[in-house]
Structure formats: C-alpha cells, structure tokens
Amino acid sequence: MPFDTLSEVTAIQQIAEGTFRMILEAPEIAREAMPGQFAMVGFNSPLFDPFLRRPLSFSSAEFGRVEFIVRVVGWGTALLSDLISGEQIPILGPLGTPFPRPEGGAILVGGGVGVAPLLFAGARWKNPILLYGEANSEKLCHMHSVPCEIIIATEDGSTGLSGYVTDGLREQIDKCGGTVFACGPVKMMRRAYEIAAEMGVECYVSLEARMACGVGACMGCVIQTKDGYKRVCKDGPVFDAAQIDWEALDD
Amino acid sequence: MPFDTLSEVTAIQQIAEGTFRMILEAPEIAREAMPGQFAMVGFNSPLFDPFLRRPLSFSSAEFGRVEFIVRVVGWGTALLSDLISGEQIPILGPLGTPFPRPEGGAILVGGGVGVAPLLFAGARWKNPILLYGEANSEKLCHMHSVPCEIIIATEDGSTGLSGYVTDGLREQIDKCGGTVFACGPVKMMRRAYEIAAEMGVECYVSLEARMACGVGACMGCVIQTKDGYKRVCKDGPVFDAAQIDWEALDD
Amino acid sequence: MIDLSVKIGSLCLKNPVITASGCYGVGREYGELYDPSKLGGIVTKTITLRPREGNSPPRICETAAGMLNSIGLANSGVGAFIRDDIPFLRKLECARIVSIAGEGLDEFAELIRRLDPLGEIDGFEINVSCPNVERGGLAFGTDPDVVGKLVDSIRPLTQKPLWVKLTPNVTDIVKIGKAAVDSGADALCAINTLLGMAIDIDTKKPMIGNVVAGLSGPAILPVALMKVFQLHTALPETPIVGIGGIGYPKDAITHMIAGACAVQIGSGQFPYPMLPLDTVAGIETYCVIKGLSKAQEITGSLILPVK
Amino acid sequence: MIDLSVKIGSLCLKNPVITASGCYGVGREYGELYDPSKLGGIVTKTITLRPREGNSPPRICETAAGMLNSIGLANSGVGAFIRDDIPFLRKLECARIVSIAGEGLDEFAELIRRLDPLGEIDGFEINVSCPNVERGGLAFGTDPDVVGKLVDSIRPLTQKPLWVKLTPNVTDIVKIGKAAVDSGADALCAINTLLGMAIDIDTKKPMIGNVVAGLSGPAILPVALMKVFQLHTALPETPIVGIGGIGYPKDAITHMIAGACAVQIGSGQFPYPMLPLDTVAGIETYCVIKGLSKAQEITGSLILPVK
Ligand SMILES: Cc1cc2nc3c(=O)[nH]c(=O)nc-3n(C[C@H](O)[C@H](O)[C@H](O)COP(=O)(O)OP(=O)(O)OC[C@H]3O[C@@H](n4cnc5c(N)ncnc54)[C@H](O)[C@@H]3O)c2cc1C
Ligand SMILES: Cc1cc2nc3c(=O)[nH]c(=O)nc-3n(C[C@H](O)[C@H](O)[C@H](O)COP(=O)(O)OP(=O)(O)OC[C@H]3O[C@@H](n4cnc5c(N)ncnc54)[C@H](O)[C@@H]3O)c2cc1C
Numbered sequence A, B: 001m002p003f004d005t006l007s008e009v010t011a012i013q014q015i016a017e018g019t020f021r022m023i024l025e026a027p028e029i030a031r032e033a034m035p036g037q038f039a040m041v042g043f044n045s046p047l048f049d050p051f052l053r054r055p056l057s058f059s060s061a062e063f064g065r066v067e068f069i070v071r072v073v074g075w076g077t078a079l080l081s082d083l084i085s086g087e088q089i090p091i092l093g094p095l096g097t098p099f100p101r102p103e104g105g106a107i108l109v110g111g112g113v114g115v116a117p118l119l120f121a122g123a124r125w126k127n128p129i130l131l132y133g134e135a136n137s138e139k140l141c142h143m144h145s146v147p148c149e150i151i152i153a154t155e156d157g158s159t160g161l162s163g164y165v166t167d168g169l170r171e172q173i174d175k176c177g178g179t180v181f182a183c184g185p186v187k188m189m190r191r192a193y194e195i196a197a198e199m200g201v202e203c204y205v206s207l208e209a210r211m212a213c214g215v216g217a218c219m220g221c222v223i224q225t226k227d228g229y230k231r232v233c234k235d236g237p238v239f240d241a242a243q244i245d246w247e248a249l250d251d
Numbered sequence C, D: 001m002i003d004l005s006v007k008i009g010s011l012c013l014k015n016p017v018i019t020a021s022g023c024y025g026v027g028r029e030y031g032e033l034y035d036p037s038k039l040g041g042i043v044t045k046t047i048t049l050r051p052r053e054g055n056s057p058p059r060i061c062e063t064a065a066g067m068l069n070s071i072g073l074a075n076s077g078v079g080a081f082i083r084d085d086i087p088f089l090r091k092l093e094c095a096r097i098v099s100i101a102g103e104g105l106d107e108f109a110e111l112i113r114r115l116d117p118l119g120e121i122d123g124f125e126i127n128v129s130c131p132n133v134e135r136g137g138l139a140f141g142t143d144p145d146v147v148g149k150l151v152d153s154i155r156p157l158t159q160k161p162l163w164v165k166l167t168p169n170v171t172d173i174v175k176i177g178k179a180a181v182d183s184g185a186d187a188l189c190a191i192n193t194l195l196g197m198a199i200d201i202d203t204k205k206p207m208i209g210n211v212v213a214g215l216s217g218p219a220i221l222p223v224a225l226m227k228v229f230q231l232h233t234a235l236p237e238t239p240i241v242g243i244g245g246i247g248y249p250k251d252a253i254t255h256m257i258a259g260a261c262a263v264q265i266g267s268g269q270f271p272y273p274m275l276p277l278d279t280v281a282g283i284e285t286y287c288v289i290k291g292l293s294k295a296q297e298i299t300g301s302l303i304l305p306v307k
C-alpha cells in the first residue's frame, strides 16, 4: 500500500560527478519498500514547476528512512540536488512490482545510476554479487558502505575492470549460476538478457518510462511486451526480460 | 536607460513581520536609480514559476547596490524572501518616472511598505520630513539608519502617534509647507491628496498596478487619469495626484 | 454544518468533487490512498466496445505547468469492464459515472444497451471529444449536428443521467453544448484536453509517439474557466461539470464560481494525489469563510463588472 | 559562418526572430536595452483607424506558466502612428511589419491606403484574431469566407507582403489559413492568444476588467506548435510564422522544426527581456551543433515516426 507523505530531507550529499545520495525521513514508506520498488518524488513548488513528480528507485530503506541515488539529467533532478537537510518534499511510495526474491544465487548488473535498486537488493538478499559499471571513475558512485560483493568496471578502465559491465557477466554465471537482475541503460540490459538467455538463466530487468500517476491509473507509462502493452509503474518496473519486446524499446 | 542584469543578493534580512530588506549588487542600475523609480525583479526558475517579474521600488541605491523593502503578500514575494546571500536573480531597472525633485520642502507620507521609495527620497533630498504609518508595531519596519526626520504613527497606537499616518499631515503642511509625496494604500494616498489639495500644496503619489513588461511596451498596467489611461510603469509610477481619477481606482 | 451536496439534474452527489476520466482508472489504484467513496463521484476511464491497445509510447510528456497525453483510449473493452471493474464499482458509495466512446452511433448504442441494466452505474459520460482516436474522436465532438444525432439516438436507451463531455477545440462550444442539451443530455462536462504537441530539438522527433496529443493541467485552467463561463451564461438551466486545470482546491472553486455545479479533477492528481479529497475540504472551508450554508450557492456566483 | 537569413515569400529577414504584436510597442522601450535592428524584424502593436482607449483595467493577470491580457487594442490611431512612430521605424534596419485591425473591410482598406505609401513599412500583418474587440475581432478570424473576402479586398491595394495572423480559437485553423492564402496572403502567422479567464475566489470577480482575455506564454506552447504543424502540413508551400509560448530559445527552434520559417516572440519577453536577441544566438548555436549551414534548414525538419 502506497503512502503520500511530506518527508524531510535528512541528508543529501554528492557521491559522484552529477550524482547525489538523498536520504528522506519516511517511516511508513521505509517499512514497506522492497528492492526494485520506487517512489514518485515531488517538489515544493506551488506553481507547478515542474508539474509532474519524478520516479526514483529506492537504493535503501531502513530505520524509517528511504534513500535514493539520483543523477542530475534535467531540471527536476537538478532541483532535487539543490535541496538542503530539513526541507520537506512530497513522496508517494512504495510503488511498483519489486524484484522477485531469487531462490538461488543472484547476479546484480547495474549500469550507471541503475545501480540504485541493486544496492537495495544487495543489502536485503543472501550473498548476491554486484557487477557495477560506469563510463569512468569520475562517475563512479562513492559508496558509504557496500552491501555485498561488488565487481567494478569502467569503460575507460580508470577503476576496476576495463570495458562494459556486462563483459564479466558470462564468467559470473559460469562460476555460480543464479538469476540475473539488471538495471541501467537499455542497451546494457538487453545485453545482460542475451547473455543470460544464452546461458539458460533467468533475467529480470528494471525499466524506465516517463510517468504521470506512477500508480497504474493513467496508462501513460506503457512499454511493449510480448503480451501487449504493460504499465511500467504497476506491472513493472521489474519485468522478466524474456517478456520484453526489445526491438520496440528506444535507448 | 534600464539595464537587465543578473544580480547577486548581498544581504537579506527580516525587518518587520512578513517584511524583509533585500540588497542586490547591481552597479549600473544603482548608478542611475532615482527615488520613485522601480525595478522588475525576476526569479531563477526555468519553468516559469512564477511567469512574470515583480515590480519593486528602490528604497536605496548607493555604492553599486540597490535595496528593496518587500512585504510578503503572495508566492512571488515569498520566493524572494527565501533567497540567500550569494544567489543571483535577474533585475531590470531603473524603470519609471521618478518623483520630481521638490523646489522647497518635502513631506513624505508612507503607509506600510509604501515607505520604501520615500526612504530613498529621504536620503537624497534636502531636509524632508517622513510620516510613516503602519497598522501596529509588529509591522513597523526596523530601519538600520533613518535618512531624515521621521514621525511614526500606528493605527493601534503601539508605537508613535496613534491613528492614521495622514492624521498628522495637516499640521506638517501648516508648519513648513512644501510638496507632499505619498506612497501606500490607495485610501491613504487619496486622503493625503485631499488634505494637500485643501491646503493648496502639490501632491505626488506613487501608484501600483499589475505589470507584465514594466517598460511601457504592453499597455497592461494602465490606470484612469483625467487625461485618459496612463501606463503606471512608464508614465508613472509617480503621478500628480490631481491628475488621477480616484473614483476609478480600486483599493 | 455545511451542506456539500450538489444536484446535477436528477443525480445528487454528496459533494461536488469528481475524478476525471482516464486519470483515475476506476478508482482501484488511488483507492489505496483514500476511500473513493468520500468523493462526490468518479468517472471511469473511457470504455469502448472492443478492447483497445492504445497509442504507441511515449504517451505522455511534461510541459510548462501541464502535460501532454496520447493514451488513445487504451482499455480492455466493455466485456472485460463488466467482468473486472463492475464488482469493484459495486463497493463504491459515490456516483459512478461510466465514460463511453464509440466509433459510430451504433457502438455508442450498443455500449449503453450492455451497461444500462447494471445497478453499479449511476450515469454515463459521453466522450465525443477525445482527440486521440482517428474515428469517433474529433469528428463527433466538433459538429453540433452529429452530437445532436448521437444524443438523440442513445437518449431513448437509458433513463440514467447522460452527460456529454465537450472538446474545447472548437470555434463555438456553446453550439455543441446546446445541441447535446436539446437532444436530452442531462449535463455538459467541459473541457477535455486541448490539442497540442511537443518536439525534442535534439532528435527532431515529436515527444509523443502518436505526434498529436492532448494538453491538460494548470496551464489550461484559464481556457477551461472561459468555456464553463460561456456555457453557463448561454445555458443557465443546464448543469455544467467543470473540468480542466484544477491544481489546487481554489481552482475548483473558480470553476464553480464561473458556473459549474460540480468539478472533475484530472491530471492535477498526478503531482498531488490527495487533491480530490483536499478539494472537498477546501470547498467546505470556503463555504465557512464566505458564510454559505450550501456548496451549491457557489455555482455561478461570479460578480461581473457593471458596464 | 551560419546563414541565419530566412525568406518569407518575397521578404528576406536577416534572421528568423521577430517580436510579436502588442508586446513590443514599436521597439522604443525595449530598444533601450538592445538595438532592435539586430532582430529579423518587429511587428508593431496593432494599429486601428481611430484611436482606441482600450479596455478597463486590470488588463493583465498572471496564470500558471503564462498570462492573460485584455488590452483591447489600445492605440492612438493610424494618424498618430504615422506622425509619432514612423520616424522611429525609419531608423530600424530590420523588417518592419505593421499590424492592422479594422472593424469592417473598409477600415482595413483605408488603413492599407494610408500606410502603403510609406517606405518605413516592409509589410502588413492582418490581425483578424484579437479576441478583445467586440466587432472586428473574433467575427473576422473564425470564418474562412470572411477572412477570404477581407484578403481579397485589400490584396489589390498593396504590393507589400500581407501576413494574416490567425486565431487558435477555431475548430479548423487550416480552413481559415487556406482561405487567406487562396486570396493572396503571403504568409500565415499562428497563433494569437487563446480565449481565457481567471477569477479571484475571494472577491468572486474576474481578474480582468473586461472579463474575457487572451492567454499567452509558455503554457500555450504545445497548442501553438500543433497549429503550426497542422498549417505547415496542409500548406507546405506557404510560409508560416510561428507564434506562441516561446519562453526560451529552444522553444523557437521547436516552432521551426514544426514548420515555421520564422518566429515571433511575445510575452516571453516580459520575464526575459533579452529573449529575442538570445534566440538569434540560440538558433545560430543550434545550426552549429547540428551541422547546418543555414537556419532555413531547420524549418519543417520534424522527423515523424514510421507507422
Ligand atoms: C521506475 C524508475 C526508477 C528510476 N530510478 C532512478 C534512480 O534511482 N536514480 C535516478 O537518477 N534516476 C532514476 N530514474 C530516472 C529518473 O526518473 C529521471 O532521470 C528523472 O525523471 C529525470 O527528471 P528531470 O526533470 O531531471 O529530467 P527531464 O528530462 O527534464 O524530465 C522531463 C520529464 O521526463 C521524465 N523523464 C526524463 N527522463 C526519464 C527517465 N529516464 N525515466 C523516466 N522518466 C524520465 C521526467 O520524469 C519528466 O516528467 C528512474 C526512472 C524510473 C521510471
Ligand atoms: C511600481 C511598484 C512598486 C512597488 N514597490 C513595492 C515595494 O517596494 N515593496 C513591496 O513589498 N511591494 C511593492 N510593490 C508591490 C509588489 O509588486 C507586489 O506586492 C508583488 O508584485 C506581489 O507579488 P506576489 O507574487 O507576492 O503576489 P501575487 O498576488 O501572487 O501576485 C500575482 C500577480 O499580481 C501582481 N501583483 C500583486 N499585487 C500587486 C501589487 N500590489 N502591485 C503590482 N502588482 C501586483 C504580481 O506582480 C503578480 O504578477 C510595488 C508595486 C509597483 C507597481
């Protein structure tokens, strides 16, 4: 059950180039939030600037607080980055279908800020392994505490492995098997799915779409699946990658 | 000649209930600003919230800085009151026709935040006297330095004379004569004009109207005068009170 | 005690606040936040005879103080509606208005025939104004004769209230409204979205998959108020349901002052999910402040300047 | 070097940025901030035969991401215009378009007769769309036949470019535009303001003295883009001047992508007085980024989805 609350910003700090961590006091939401779920985060602006709330995945939820990792890409995220502790913003959550809890092992594949929900999964699940990729070390999020085993890759090789985050996926599946959970750019998720499919393991992805209501009421956020249009906010954001019509997805 | 500049907030401080003083770094504007003129003060909001700039009279202009005294009455003034030193906002000015510099003595009559332009006149002119009225002492602006002789009146008598600011006007005109300059609520200005007219002295008032352009281009801010509609932003805001069609003015 | 109830023809609503079609589903989702029975009523998403996939994504896009949508009447058809949603509506204790759209007069008639017997439905809203469907969309809502014929043809099929929802994308909304009323519509709902589009200058592509979309949200409030005022002035006896641009409770009150006896809230819910409920409270507070004993007294209370 | 010049029929502008009628006077006031000759052109406030006082105040009111105005074509008449403003226009080195409105065909004709001989005028914009005048306002702009007749009757009176400025408050803007073009209009300007109103819930009075007003500003950008796109699609050979909702340089570029060969900027100047000049620079930058050698190439570059 979602709650719409006015939540106080407890802390906000930059953790990478253009990326910040935001912690909000939201006890009801924190109690119920599960990895893969998200919130519609709003603004304090009486004249509708911006008009719509922004969907953000939980990167953690504990002790009555929820945490987001946000990359500034436009005006909404820029406004959020300017918040200061003590300010209050409206947030509606938890929303959406969480990641299914894996029976066996879990390989988490996070590209860019897509790592956020996977950090939450990493903290909640048993011994997952997190492959985390960024373009370069400037963009790499500084983690205050890493919830699970983590393998870092950067495209320019400035930190960790050199290359795409998916480059190491085959090896990981080989090593321990388990289900793949991917979040990040569409190209990356698609690649993760292809590798998982080839190797016969399940793959779940967390997709993005522009959202208005965030609760499933407006039919605005659909993506094409093999079973017709599905709402990212309600039927997703987590989908079985095998169900997605990847050709129809823009990247 | 007006300038449109992005000006840094040098200081901002509360000086009465719901009223603050805002000082901006704006060298070109400060150099040219004259008492009675105003600026169109804007916001830093990329999505047009609020859309229009707000007209504010200069309460001082010196050493490259301009000062405003602002009363919070709506969203725009509330946003301004939330600014912090170092932030930048766009301001266009100086605009409008200043008070004509009096030949002889000057009696300045300011009601509420209408005192702002009169403080500027008080600092620039020779020995004026300022009658300043507020509803009560909570609303009375705390002056860092009073530029001229000042007589305070509050409607509830909590500070200074008890009653309306115009109550003492007749006596002042009797005492030293001179031109009356009034700014404040319409009722107050009208009363000041009536007294001045009865006693045969000139009276200038500074009027308010909703403004879009602030420079005289849009014809949006007109008021009715005996000579037809006049633009408050360009033909005013200072008008000879005898020219105003007081019946047509809302208060 | 303020009497918040309002009458829209024969239908009595416990308060003037209704959720608008397409922005609230049938109330299931927002129903997790508060009980829809606290509202005056709800209008379901528009139902069509056959299931409709809807338009290709992206379907929405934010604009200055508003948004564009081009959902394309996505819905699972009247059969699935009766099976899946009617049981949900049964539990609601507020006016349950079903919005319907057809591609021709027959489809409207067939929809009414199938839905009219159901006790869970308190009235119909005829959507002749959705700009997103090639047939049955604009064509219907922009021609007074066609609207008249449509209402003529379905009026005999039901005793339930028939509301007609008007498009603002016409030269003279009063003509269309009058045609609907002359043919027996019980109320007019205004407005649906304004036709609009947005373009990404980087990709040079439309922001919406279907190119053309409908503009809603606070940006359109002045247009909506104008249409409500025009309709109420021309048809003072006809109940008008004001829709468009309500972002705060006070905006709903302006709709009522302009002549609406009730309001519908659409996209204002997206940034502010509790808006419908807060609007009920806001109308009550307004009555208290203004010394009104009934919310109905707000309707048409506009004070025009003496010329 | 980017070639910013654009052609609108026979008229060549040094860049695509024009200031819109009624928001810029004749350029005197904003001319204190920057030299109007740096723009592609200016459109004067609308001139009428006789002086007009205009509507009772308040004449403007802020709305969500926009504003309402009801100036009522306040101007001192064509005589005063020729006497006071023509000498000012003489000094401007950009296209000087005079906007005119009459209460009947004769008045339009008389205005053209008096203004046509003046070398300081590079073209006319026929304002058939101002919603604020009881006669000569809406009536003209909403009827294709009347618009056609009007253009027919003035076309023979001048060799100068005739632009017709369209109202968005119609069911089918293309019909009106086509009528104007068929009668010899050189370009279509779209859009004028949307009809709108606002109400103060405390006083229950309209926020605008004249009650009815015109909505402009970023709020209407999606509507304006839609109309420009419709006109350009239906009349690909006709130059379209895009107006409405431009609040940033990028908004002007969306107008051009949708099909406008030039743009006019109106109320966007009020919060952002340097917007016209910044838009010239923004268009140049856009050309550089996109590797275009001419600003003209932006016009109609919209990429539609393959169905
Ligand atoms: C389920 C979900 C979870 C997400 N989790 C995160 C997260 O944890 N951290 C993070 O940094 N970002 C996340 N995003 C993306 C984030 O929502 C966008 O970056 C953000 O909405 C951009 O807003 P803006 O105003 O800065 O950008 P603008 O481009 O100015 O936004 C304009 C409009 O487009 C929408 N929009 C733009 N980009 C996206 C996008 N990628 N996805 C959805 N809507 C978009 C905005 O919400 C807004 O309505 C998530 C998206 C979804 C759908
Ligand atoms: C020449 C001039 C000088 C002024 N000087 C001062 C000053 O020194 N200090 C001060 O506190 N106030 C001054 N005002 C009044 C000030 O402009 C308004 O209080 C302010 O615009 C209100 O904005 P808001 O967003 O807070 O209120 P809202 O009511 O939300 O504003 C809505 C719209 O109405 C306009 N508006 C509202 N009230 C007024 C008003 N009284 N006059 C003009 N427009 C208004 C706003 O500008 C805005 O466009 C002056 C006004 C004028 C015309």
Ligand SMILES: Cc1cc2nc3c(=O)[nH]c(=O)nc-3n(C[C@H](O)[C@H](O)[C@H](O)COP(=O)(O)O)c2cc1C
Residues within 6 Å of the ligand: A212, A218, A219, A220, C020, C021, C022, C023, C045, C046, C069, C071, C073, C099, C127, C130, C165, C191, C192, C193, C215, C216, C217, C218, C220, C243, C244, C245, C246, C264, C265, C266, C267, C268
């Ligand atoms: C996402 C969305 C979907 C909509 N779907 C419908 C619909 O199915 N039927 C209908 O009559 N109106 C539909 N509308 C229009 C709204 O009911 C309403 O008339 C319009 O949005 C204006 O109101 P607002 O400004 O409060 O949103 C839809 C609007 C939105 C934003």
Ligand SMILES: Cc1cc2nc3c(=O)[nH]c(=O)nc-3n(C[C@H](O)[C@H](O)[C@H](O)COP(=O)(O)O)c2cc1C
Residues within 6 Å of the ligand: B212, B218, B219, B220, D020, D021, D022, D023, D045, D046, D069, D071, D073, D099, D127, D130, D165, D191, D192, D193, D215, D216, D217, D218, D220, D243, D244, D245, D246, D264, D265, D266, D267, D268
């Ligand atoms: C204050 C004001 C006055 C206007 N006066 C005129 C006018 O005299 N003639 C005219 O054709 N359009 C007039 N307009 C309409 C504008 O020229 C323009 O078409 C409209 O405002 C939409 O553009 P915008 O959103 O950029 O403002 C006026 C608009 C405003 C805001």
Ligand code: FES
Residues within 6 Å of the ligand: A210, A211, A212, A213, A214, A215, A216, A217, A218, A219, A220, A221, A222, A231, A232, A233, A234
């Ligand atoms: S955002 Fe409304 S259904 Fe998903």
Ligand code: FES
Residues within 6 Å of the ligand: B210, B211, B212, B213, B214, B215, B216, B217, B218, B219, B220, B221, B222, B231, B232, B233, B234
């Ligand atoms: S505000 Fe535009 S003329 Fe005064």
